[in-house]
Amino acid sequence: MSTNPVITGEQLSAFTERLDFAIDPFQIQACTALEDGLGVLVCAPTGAGKTIVGEFAVHLALARGGKCFYTTPIKALSNQKYHDLVTAHGDENVGLLTGDNSINSSAPVVVMTTEVLRNMIYADSPALVGLSHVVMDEVHFLADRFRGAVWEEVILGLDADVRVVSLSATVSNAEEFGDWITAVRGDTAVVVDEHRPVPLHQHMLVGNRIFELFDRRPRGGDKREVNPELSRYIKHRVLGADAVGQYRNAMARERGRRGSRSTGVSRPRLISMLADEGLLPAITFIFSRAGCEGALAQCLRSDLHLLEPAEADRVDEVVDRHLTELAPGDAAVLGVDDWRAGLRRGFAAHHAGMLPTFRQAVEELFVMGLVKAVFATETLALGINMPARSVVLERLVKYNGESHVDLTPGEYTQLTGRAGRRGIDVEGHAVVVWTPEVIPERVAGLAGARTFPLRSSFAPEYNMAMNLIDRLGLDGSRELLRQSFAQFQTDRSVVGQARQLDSATRSLRKIDGELDAASGRHSLDPETFVEYVELRAAIKQRERAQRFIRRYDSEQSIAEDLGALKRGHVVAVQAGRHRGLAVVLDPAWRGADPKPLVLSEDGWVGRVGTTEFVNPPEVLGNIRVPKDTRTRHARREIAASLRDSGIERPRGRVKKNAAPTDHELDELRGRLRRHPVHKAAGLDDLFRLAERRARIQREVGALEKSVHERTSQLETDFDAVVAVLLELNYLEDDGQGALSVTPTGTVLRRIYSESDLLVAECIRAGVWDRLTPPDLAAVVSAVLFQSRRESYNAGVDSMPGNRALREALTGTLQVWEATNRVQDRHGVVQTREPDTGFCAAVFAWASGRSLREALAAASEQGNLLSPGDFVRWNRQVIDLLEQIRGSLDPAAPLAGAAKRAIAGVRRGVVASELD
Incomplete structure (x- = not known):
C-alpha cells in the first residue's frame, strides 16, 4: 500500500476542495476505492476520521443522482449526524428516520438507525428504490449480543448493486471481516489504519501525583515497560507501613460518609490537578x-469554578434555548437549578x-469549550462527537x-480514544486512578493490547424467521x-x-x-x-450410569417428599450441621430443589433441601405452630x-435404600465371564494398545460431534424457531416442505420487539382488545420494561389502578406461560417474563397526569426512575404501539x-424529546 496515495478521482477532488484540511492517506485510499465502484471496510482508531469516508459516500450518491x-x-448519533449533513448539504437534501421521528424521509440522503433500515428491507419499502450507497457507522456493533444480528441482516439483505461503506473501530480480524463482506457483497476494499x-499518552494518578505509565527509555523489541518510578512510588510511598489496610479502611469510611465510591482523591481536587497540568477539557468515565x-454533587459543594463570568453568560444562553419546551412545573422535578x-x-x-435535551446541551457546550469537565458513563464513548484533551x-x-466484569482491551481503547482533539491538541492523555486493586502492569496490558477480534452474534429470531421465509422461502x-x-x-x-480429526x-x-x-x-483374532x-x-459405562440414576432417583424422591x-x-x-428433629414453619418453595423453612431442636431456623437428606424425609409427627413465628x-x-x-x-445410622437389580448389567457381566479372552494370561501389551485405541476413538467421536454441531448450529436453531412458528x-x-406466512403471521412480521412472539400471541388472544388507551400503554410497557434493581419483585397483585388493567396483565402472563411451554418443547430460549414496574408511571402519564405524579407512581411501585429513563421507556412504548397499530387493520379497535x-x-x- 502506498503511504501517500494521490487524489485522482474527479468526485474525490471536488469533495476535498470544500474541506478546510487535508485528508489522510487511508481516507484517500478508501474514497478512491468507493469512487471506483467498490464497497469499502474502514477500520481505524476513534478520532482518526473514518466518517470522512462515509461523508464522501453521501457526496458521491448526490453527485451521481443516487440515494444514500x-x-x-x-x-x-443519528440526530448528530443528521445535523452535520444538513449543514453540509442543506435540509432539503437530508432526512432523518429513527423510529421516534421522521423528517424529510423522501430526501436523497436519509440518516437512520440500523434497525430502521432492516425493517425497510423486510417490508420491501419503496424508499429502497434508487438506493446506491449505505454507510454503516460503528459496524463493529454486530458483535453486540443483544442487537448485533441487525447489522448482518442489513448487509445480507441489501440489493447486490448497493455499495456498502462499513466503518469500524480497530479490530484484529479486519481481513477476515473483509473477506466475508467480499464473499456476500462482491468486491470490497479493506482499509486498515x-x-x-493525535498521539495518546498513558498515565496513572497515585494520590496527588500523576505519573507516566510507560518507561520512556528506549528498549529493544516492541514491548513497553512500566515506568519504574511509578512502581517504586506505589511500593515505598503508598504501600509502606501497612498503607493498604489503612487505605481500604479510609475508603470504607469515605463510602459511608459520601454514599458513593471514592477515588482516593476528591473529584474537585482531581479536576483542579488536571487544570494545573493543562489537561482540560476532560471526560471522567x-x-x-x-x-x-x-461526582457532580461533590463539585457543586466545592469551590471549583472553571469558567469566567462572560463564559457563564454564554452557558445561560444555550441552557435557556434547550429549556424552551420544558413545562414550568417540571423544572424542580428535573433538578434544573443544580444542573x-x-x-x-x-x-x-x-x-x-x-x-436527552440535557445531554444535548452538555454536548453542545462541551464542543464550544464551555464545559471543561464531564462525568460520564461509557455510552458517551459510542460515536458522540465530544473529544477531550484527557x-x-x-x-x-x-x-x-x-x-x-473487567474492562476488555477493546473497551479500554474505545474509552481512552476520546482523548486528543484532532486539529486542536498536539497529544491526548489517558489517566487511570490507582487503587490497591489496580496494578500498573494490568493497565499497561490494556493500553498495549492490539487484539480485539470481532465475533458475530447472529442468531435466528422469530421476526427474522418470518420475514426471511416470506421473502426467500x-x-x-x-x-x-x-x-x-x-x-x-x-x-x-x-x-x-x-x-485434528484427520490426524486422529x-x-x-x-x-x-x-x-x-x-x-x-x-x-x-483381533x-x-x-x-x-x-x-x-x-460394563463400566453401565455401572456409572446406574450410580447416576440411583443418585438422581433418590434426589427426586427426596425433593417430592420435601415439597x-x-x-x-x-x-x-439427616445430614449437615443441624441433624435431628425439626418442625416445618413454612412449606417449600416451588422448584427443582424444594426447601421448606424449618426450626430445629436447638432453635436454628433455616431452609433445608435435598443435600440435608440421604433418604426421603419421613413425617414423624405433628406439632402446633403459631401464626407468627418471626419473634425470638x-x-x-x-x-x-x-x-x-x-x-x-x-435410631441408628441413616442408610441408603438398596439398589434394585439391574438385569442388563448382570447379563453383560455374565457375557464377560464366558468370553474366551477372559481367562487368558500375558495380554498386558494388548490391553495397553486397546486403551490407546479407546482413547483415540473417543477423541475421533468427540471431534466428529463437535464439527457436526458447529457447522449445523445456526440451522438447528433456525429449525427450532420454525417449529414453534x-x-x-x-x-x-x-405438505411438500414449502412454508408460507399465515394471516396471523403477518402481524408477527411487523413486530420488532425483543418479545415479538409474546406481543403477537397477546394480540391474537385478544387480551388487550377492550382496553382504554392508558391501560393499553401500561400493559404494553410490561413486555418492554426491565427493572434496574434486581430486588424489584412487584407483580400484578401489587398494581394500583382498575380491574380491566389487572385482568389484561394477568392474561398477558398466562399467554407468556403458555408460549414458553411451546418454546420449551422445541428447545428455544424462553421469552423474558413481563415486568410491571413501569405500568403505573406510563398509565399516569398517558392519563394526562404531571411528570411529578408519573414519577411518584413509579416510586410507589418500587421503581425509582430517572427523568431520562422515564422518557426512554415512554419512547419504547410509543415505538411498540406504532408497530401494533401498523400490524393491524386500521379499523380494528x-x-x-x-x-x-x-x-x-x-x-x-x-x-x-422527539427531535
Whole structure:
C-alpha cells in the first residue's frame, strides 16, 4: 500500500476542495476505492476520521443522482449526524428516520438507525428504490449480543448493486471481516489504519501525583515497560507501613460518609490537578449513573469554578434555548437549578438517566469549550462527537447488566480514544486512578493490547424467521443463514478441528494395524479381543450410569417428599450441621430443589433441601405452630414444644435404600465371564494398545460431534424457531416442505420487539382488545420494561389502578406461560417474563397526569426512575404501539386504541424529546 496515495478521482477532488484540511492517506485510499465502484471496510482508531469516508459516500450518491442511507447504532448519533449533513448539504437534501421521528424521509440522503433500515428491507419499502450507497457507522456493533444480528441482516439483505461503506473501530480480524463482506457483497476494499492522528499518552494518578505509565527509555523489541518510578512510588510511598489496610479502611469510611465510591482523591481536587497540568477539557468515565451524579454533587459543594463570568453568560444562553419546551412545573422535578449551576461553573454529568435535551446541551457546550469537565458513563464513548484533551478512568471494572466484569482491551481503547482533539491538541492523555486493586502492569496490558477480534452474534429470531421465509422461502432462508458472518467464522474455525480429526483418524488406523500384529503373536483374532475390550467398557459405562440414576432417583424422591411437607410436620434432618428433629414453619418453595423453612431442636431456623437428606424425609409427627413465628420468643416456644413432644428420633445410622437389580448389567457381566479372552494370561501389551485405541476413538467421536454441531448450529436453531412458528400457526406447510406466512403471521412480521412472539400471541388472544388507551400503554410497557434493581419483585397483585388493567396483565402472563411451554418443547430460549414496574408511571402519564405524579407512581411501585429513563421507556412504548397499530387493520379497535395511546404518551417532556 502506498503511504501517500494521490487524489485522482474527479468526485474525490471536488469533495476535498470544500474541506478546510487535508485528508489522510487511508481516507484517500478508501474514497478512491468507493469512487471506483467498490464497497469499502474502514477500520481505524476513534478520532482518526473514518466518517470522512462515509461523508464522501453521501457526496458521491448526490453527485451521481443516487440515494444514500447513513445508519448508526443509536438515535443520539443519528440526530448528530443528521445535523452535520444538513449543514453540509442543506435540509432539503437530508432526512432523518429513527423510529421516534421522521423528517424529510423522501430526501436523497436519509440518516437512520440500523434497525430502521432492516425493517425497510423486510417490508420491501419503496424508499429502497434508487438506493446506491449505505454507510454503516460503528459496524463493529454486530458483535453486540443483544442487537448485533441487525447489522448482518442489513448487509445480507441489501440489493447486490448497493455499495456498502462499513466503518469500524480497530479490530484484529479486519481481513477476515473483509473477506466475508467480499464473499456476500462482491468486491470490497479493506482499509486498515492503526495510526492515531493525535498521539495518546498513558498515565496513572497515585494520590496527588500523576505519573507516566510507560518507561520512556528506549528498549529493544516492541514491548513497553512500566515506568519504574511509578512502581517504586506505589511500593515505598503508598504501600509502606501497612498503607493498604489503612487505605481500604479510609475508603470504607469515605463510602459511608459520601454514599458513593471514592477515588482516593476528591473529584474537585482531581479536576483542579488536571487544570494545573493543562489537561482540560476532560471526560471522567464512571460506570454508574449514581457515581456520575455523586461526582457532580461533590463539585457543586466545592469551590471549583472553571469558567469566567462572560463564559457563564454564554452557558445561560444555550441552557435557556434547550429549556424552551420544558413545562414550568417540571423544572424542580428535573433538578434544573443544580444542573444549570454546574454548567455555569464548567462541569456536568452525562448519562442515559438524564433527559436527552440535557445531554444535548452538555454536548453542545462541551464542543464550544464551555464545559471543561464531564462525568460520564461509557455510552458517551459510542460515536458522540465530544473529544477531550484527557480521559480519566476511575475503575477498570464495569457492570455489564448481569455482573461486574473487567474492562476488555477493546473497551479500554474505545474509552481512552476520546482523548486528543484532532486539529486542536498536539497529544491526548489517558489517566487511570490507582487503587490497591489496580496494578500498573494490568493497565499497561490494556493500553498495549492490539487484539480485539470481532465475533458475530447472529442468531435466528422469530421476526427474522418470518420475514426471511416470506421473502426467500425456507430453502432461501437457510441459504442466507449459511452466508452469515457467524457461519463464515464457524466454517473457518472448523478447518482446524477437521485437521485434528484427520490426524486422529490416521492414528486410529495405525493402532489398528499394531493391534492386529500383537493379536497374531498371541494367536488371538483381533476382532475377538476388541469385542472383549468393548464389553468391559460397556460394563463400566453401565455401572456409572446406574450410580447416576440411583443418585438422581433418590434426589427426586427426596425433593417430592420435601415439597409435600406441611406446616407443623416434624421430620428428622439427616445430614449437615443441624441433624435431628425439626418442625416445618413454612412449606417449600416451588422448584427443582424444594426447601421448606424449618426450626430445629436447638432453635436454628433455616431452609433445608435435598443435600440435608440421604433418604426421603419421613413425617414423624405433628406439632402446633403459631401464626407468627418471626419473634425470638415464638421460636423458643416452638423449640421447647418440639423437645417436649415425645416424638422419637430414628435410631441408628441413616442408610441408603438398596439398589434394585439391574438385569442388563448382570447379563453383560455374565457375557464377560464366558468370553474366551477372559481367562487368558500375558495380554498386558494388548490391553495397553486397546486403551490407546479407546482413547483415540473417543477423541475421533468427540471431534466428529463437535464439527457436526458447529457447522449445523445456526440451522438447528433456525429449525427450532420454525417449529414453534408452525405449531402456533404463524407458518403453514403445504405438505411438500414449502412454508408460507399465515394471516396471523403477518402481524408477527411487523413486530420488532425483543418479545415479538409474546406481543403477537397477546394480540391474537385478544387480551388487550377492550382496553382504554392508558391501560393499553401500561400493559404494553410490561413486555418492554426491565427493572434496574434486581430486588424489584412487584407483580400484578401489587398494581394500583382498575380491574380491566389487572385482568389484561394477568392474561398477558398466562399467554407468556403458555408460549414458553411451546418454546420449551422445541428447545428455544424462553421469552423474558413481563415486568410491571413501569405500568403505573406510563398509565399516569398517558392519563394526562404531571411528570411529578408519573414519577411518584413509579416510586410507589418500587421503581425509582430517572427523568431520562422515564422518557426512554415512554419512547419504547410509543415505538411498540406504532408497530401494533401498523400490524393491524386500521379499523380494528386495538389499532384505534393504540393510536390514541400514542397521542396520550407523546406529550410534554416526552414530545419535546422527539427531535
